[in-house]
Amino acid sequence: MLRSHNCGELRVSDVGCEATLCGWVESKRDHGGAVFIDLRDRYGVTQVVIGPPEADQPAIDFAGRVGAEWVIKAHGSVAHRLEGKVNEKLSTGEIELRCAAVEVLNASVAPPFVPSQPDLPNEDLRLKYRFLDLRRPQMQRSLITRSQIIKEMRDYFAEHDFIDVETPILGRSTPEGARDYLVPSRVHPGQFYALPQSPQLYKQILMVAGFDRYVQVAKCFRDEDLRADRQPEFTQLDLEMSFVDAEDVIAIIDGLVDRVVRKVLGRAIPTPLPRMTFEEAMRRYGSDQPDLRFAMEIVDITEIAKTVEFRVFRATADSGGFVRGIKVAGQAEDFSRRRLDELTEFVKRDFGARGLAWFRVEADGTLWSPTSKNFTAEELSAITAAMNAQPGDLLLFLADSWNVTCRGLAGLRKRLGAELKLYSPDSLHCSWITDFPMFERDEESGQWHAKHHPFTAPLAEDLELLATDPAACRAQAYDLVINGSEAGGGTIRIHDPATQQQVFELLGIDEATARDRFGFLLDALKYGAPPHGGIALGIDRWVMLLAGLENIREVIAFPKTQKATDLMTEAPGNVDADQLNELRLRTVSVKT
RNA sequence: GGCGCUGUAGCUCAAUUGGUUAGAGUACCGGACUGUCGAUCCGGUGGUUGCGGGUUCGAGCCCCGUCAGCGUCGCCA
Numbered sequence: 001m002l003r004s005h006n007c008g009e010l011r012v013s014d015v016g017c018e019a020t021l022c023g024w025v026e027s028k029r030d031h032g033g034a035v036f037i038d039l040r041d042r043y044g045v046t047q048v049v050i051g052p053p054e055a056d057q058p059a060i061d062f063a064g065r066v067g068a069e070w071v072i073k074a075h076g077s078v079a080h081r082l083e084g085k086v087n088e089k090l091s092t093g094e095i096e097l098r099c100a101a102v103e104v105l106n107a108s109v110a111p112p113f114v115p116s117q118p119d120l121p122n123e124d125l126r127l128k129y130r131f132l133d134l135r136r137p138q139m140q141r142s143l144i145t146r147s148q149i150i151k152e153m154r155d156y157f158a159e160h161d162f163i164d165v166e167t168p169i170l171g172r173s174t175p176e177g178a179r180d181y182l183v184p185s186r187v188h189p190g191q192f193y194a195l196p197q198s199p200q201l202y203k204q205i206l207m208v209a210g211f212d213r214y215v216q217v218a219k220c221f222r223d224e225d226l227r228a229d230r231q232p233e234f235t236q237l238d239l240e241m242s243f244v245d246a247e248d249v250i251a252i253i254d255g256l257v258d259r260v261v262r263k264v265l266g267r268a269i270p271t272p273l274p275r276m277t278f279e280e281a282m283r284r285y286g287s288d289q290p291d292l293r294f295a296m297e298i299v300d301i302t303e304i305a306k307t308v309e310f311r312v313f314r315a316t317a318d319s320g321g322f323v324r325g326i327k328v329a330g331q332a333e334d335f336s337r338r339r340l341d342e343l344t345e346f347v348k349r350d351f352g353a354r355g356l357a358w359f360r361v362e363a364d365g366t367l368w369s370p371t372s373k374n375f376t377a378e379e380l381s382a383i384t385a386a387m388n389a390q391p392g393d394l395l396l397f398l399a400d401s402w403n404v405t406c407r408g409l410a411g412l413r414k415r416l417g418a419e420l421k422l423y424s425p426d427s428l429h430c431s432w433i434t435d436f437p438m439f440e441r442d443e444e445s446g447q448w449h450a451k452h453h454p455f456t457a458p459l460a461e462d463l464e465l466l467a468t469d470p471a472a473c474r475a476q477a478y479d480l481v482i483n484g485s486e487a488g489g490g491t492i493r494i495h496d497p498a499t500q501q502q503v504f505e506l507l508g509i510d511e512a513t514a515r516d517r518f519g520f521l522l523d524a525l526k527y528g529a530p531p532h533g534g535i536a537l538g539i540d541r542w543v544m545l546l547a548g549l550e551n552i553r554e555v556i557a558f559p560k561t562q563k564a565t566d567l568m569t570e571a572p573g574n575v576d577a578d579q580l581n582e583l584r585l586r587t588v589s590v591k592t
Numbered sequence: 593g594g595c596g597c598u599g600u601a602g603c604u605c606a607a608u609u610g611g612u613u614a615g616a617g618u619a620c621c622g623g624a625c626u627g628u629c630g631a632u633c634c635g636g637u638g639g640u641u642g643c644g645g646g647u648u649c650g651a652g653c654c655c656c657g658u659c660a661g662c663g664u665c666g667c668c669a
Contacts, residue, residue, distance in 0.1 A: 027631090029627090031628065033625070034625095034627065034628080035626095049627080051626060052626075060626090087628095089629080090629085113603050114619080116630090117603070118604085122604095124660070124661045174669090176669045177668085178669075179668085198669095227668085228662085349596085349665075350664065454669070455669095561662090563661090
């Protein structure tokens with residue numbers, strides 16, 4: 001090692017010792033006759049002093065010429081700082097390293113920004129110079145937290161008899177699901193591998209093979225548009241277990257959550273984690289990933305709406321729609337017309353709502369709204385009672401289809417929760433959402449789609465509904481939700497060929513297609529497949545949520561932009577004509 | 593693909609209603625300085641206001657297009 005200590009460990013107890021430090025020049029204070037350098041590495045910052053009596057003037061002048069982000073080595077003796085010169089901001093602030101000279105290991109050109117800069121540079125600049133951005137203590141903390149979380153996961157599963165098995169990155173494209181990233185085959189011109197959206201099929205095969213408990217930190221790829229919490233390549237903690245039901249998988253993950261939160265955050269989270277069915281989540285929060293850090297539950301006033309004059313409510317309720325709303329406690333005064341117009345625009349634009357009805361609860365407990373003249377006093381007080389509204393509250397209602405009221409109110413809830421700071425930044429709420437529907441119906445084509453994936457087993461008591469009422473058929477599926485974000489999801493799988501066949505038929509996957517795309521799984525299921533199930537956890541999201549960050553790029557060393565490019569490497573890029581020829585590929589331009 | 597926000601010196605930002613030569617801090621360069629820790633002091637370099645077009649006597653500011661980053665809807669079994 002070029003160093004004897006790191007830049008975060010020297011203390012008063014080391015005073016008098018010799019030490020050699022290596023690191024980056026975080027800042028330099030040049031007094032002509034003495035130079036102070038804050039030397040930074042992953043572990044911290046230590047002040048290095050080059051001045052008399054240790055250093056002669058040429059050495060001091062030399063030290064004065066080092067610049068920001070130069071890499072230097074400093075050898076000297078650890079000394080108490082002078083009386084009253086302790087720096088409270090540094091863990092090493094009671095001491096300094098007094099050196100006769102510094103050695104430059106590598107100079108740096110003037111960086112476009114420095115890691116210690118208080119205002120973050122624009123994100124495109126951070127991504128282009130990621131090697132500088134990653135020097136920032138915040139980024140180092142995030143990636144260290146990520147490493148710790150993964151370490152705890154691996155330890156936990158190793159202790160529970162899980163076997164880590166790697167599965168291929170070059171696989172084959174399967175129908176349904178997200179858009180695949182494709183890799184052309186040179187050996188088989190015109191044919192393509194697909195990068196895995198998840199190791200789903202492989203892990204089921206591993207169960208058939210008798211591995212019993214499988215785990216993997218798996219890179220996954222989905223060619224869909226990005227979001228603040230979504231990257232085209234991401235990492236899952238993927239696992240699968242044999243001879244289990246949903247309770248067993250949930251129990252294992254409860255234990256994992258407890259351990260990771262305890263070991264990494266030093267906090268306790270009560271387990272078993274609370275659970276809620278899909279139906280309840282949609283009814284109370286309008287979302288299958290509700291943010292349970294705050295209440296603001298949805299209230300259904302459709303029955304009241306059926307009796308009122310107000311056409312928007314009445315017509316919706318009478319034609320099978322729903323009138324549902326939320327209460328924004330104590331905010332009647334703080335929401336101007338303009339702000340309410342903004343919310344109206346928001347639910348129209350983002351969720352296709354026809355409008356937003358709102359009421360203020362006046363001091364005397366009566367409701368006021370631009371449309372309140374369309375209601376009788378009795379109707380208004382019925383609404384007040386249903387919403388359990390108090391003077392000063394603001395009531396927001398959507399009158400629409402079930403789906404639009406769910407999505408719109410969930411959107412409002414999420415937005416208002418953040419804007420009004422209805423939860424503390426460090427609150428952590430984990431819960432399970434269970435009993436998802438097996439299928440969703442495409443509203444236009446009427447085609448059924450698997451809500452999770454086509455290998456998901458129905459609840460035993462709903463098995464008959466497969467044939468009679470697919471919409472009502474619930475799945476043995478469970479999602480882990482952390483702070484309103486989907487942090488994991490899994491299912492018990494179908495291990496019976498007849499049921500699998502039935503599901504494929506419903507999904508419109510004919511036998512030939514099924515055989516072509518995943519015949520190997522169907523074959524495997526015939527050779528003694530144990531009942532099995534599992535789950536995949538979104539590691540990037542776990543880290544983001546546990547670190548209290550709002551963006552997944554903050555926990556990924558080299559993330560992609562919203563247009564799926566890497567600003568540092570400039571991927572994707574062009575390739576040589578030779579490479580394309582070898583693959584029998586040609587690009588075509590498409591007029592837009 | 594739709595909607596929205598942002599783009600001014602290397603970096604972070606300012607610039608009144610559309611009005612003089614686009615400013616500040618920091619970084620950088622030169623100089624001074626022995627106890628600083630956002631060092632300080634003196635001096636200096638640095639601008640096609642993302643790009644293209646338009647309106648106007650006059651555009652950083654208004655309009656259209658375009659590029660990039662971000663947020664979001666669609667999409668994400």
